[in-house]
Amino acid sequence: MTFSPMGMTSRVLLAALAVFLALPVEAAQLVRIGAAHFPPYTVRPENGADTGLLPQMVEALNQSQSDYQFVLVPTSIPRRFNDFKQGRVDMAIFENPEWGWQDVPHTSVDMGLEDAEVFVAQRQPDRQQTYFADLRGKRLALFSGYHYAFAEFNADPKFLAGQYNATLTYSHDSNLLMVLRGRADIALVTRSYLNDYVLRNPEVGPQLLVSERIDQVYHHYALIRPQAPISSEAFAQLLQTLRDNGQLLKIFQPYQIQLVPTHSH
Incomplete structure (x- = not known):
């Protein structure tokens, strides 16, 4: 039996390639955003409606990067605190830390949006x-x-x-x-x-x-659970990207929601 170094190398490379292809591509981190009825930001999310400004913003966030996959989880104005505390959602958005969140552990991201x-x-x-x-x-x-x-x-x-x-x-x-x-x-x-x-x-x-x-x-903040798969710094950077490329203005300007400078809370 003749031994071919070239053939052996090819088989090793093919085997390595097969293993590499079988490995899952690093999946995007799933980030669940609570969607409570708060028109025009979120409109009847429990009915599966994708109208409102929050779905538009989530679409823009998902299209701008591949590290995170943002999804909406229907909740309600009264229920959103428990959903957040119990980890059913990772983020509450278009919020203010003073709206009953004082005793709920979170970090906040100034969204630079005012209504x-x-x-x-x-x-x-x-x-x-x-x-x-x-x-x-x-x-x-x-x-x-x-x-x-x-x-x-x-x-x-x-x-x-x-x-x-x-x-x-x-x-x-x-x-x-x-x-x-x-x-x-x-x-x-x-x-x-x-x-x-x-x-x-x-x-x-x-x-x-x-x-x-x-x-x-309303000076809007995003509130992030301490155990969330995304940090407040990372989310702030994603928002800055949408601000820089004009997406935030495109989504919010028609509703007279002002883009304003952000400040630390």
Whole structure:
């Protein structure tokens, strides 16, 4: 039997190549982002809807790199704290550390995005901006689970109903309709949502008086669980990439959500 060094080398190389091809390509780290109904950021995620700004941002994050695969996990405004603490989600996004997260271990990433909560009333001939100065004696329509500055961020439904004559719903649309139909005096709505609502319902714009008074500015943060597969530094870098390539502006500018300089929290 003749021995061929060349043949032996080829077989060794082929065997090595076969082993290499059989090895799994390093899989992207799976990062689960909690998706709670918070329009226009997230819209009815439990129904499998992929509308809203969060799905757009996740798509941009996934397309910009291959180290992490971001997926949305439906949760709810009240349930999101437990889902985060128990590890069902790795990140909560479009959040503020002061919205009930004080006792939940996390690191925060300033997203450099700002929205605002404004007061909305029915436009009437004698009604001016002074109408929003005093909320006493007025019927408020609020979003259940939200933390409002005028109520010192106390989201307890009984407190809001007792102190502020508030009706709580899970729909900004319902709250605006209550104002338009005279069933509530003032609704509090995120500026981004109001902008989207008036674009969808142009006949409504002239019927609404929007406050110059802002209840609070939403300076958005991403909150990351200590055991998450992504660090706050790595996520901040991914956001910076989307900021640099214009993706963040493209997603958020149509909703009047401002891109602002980030600052450490």
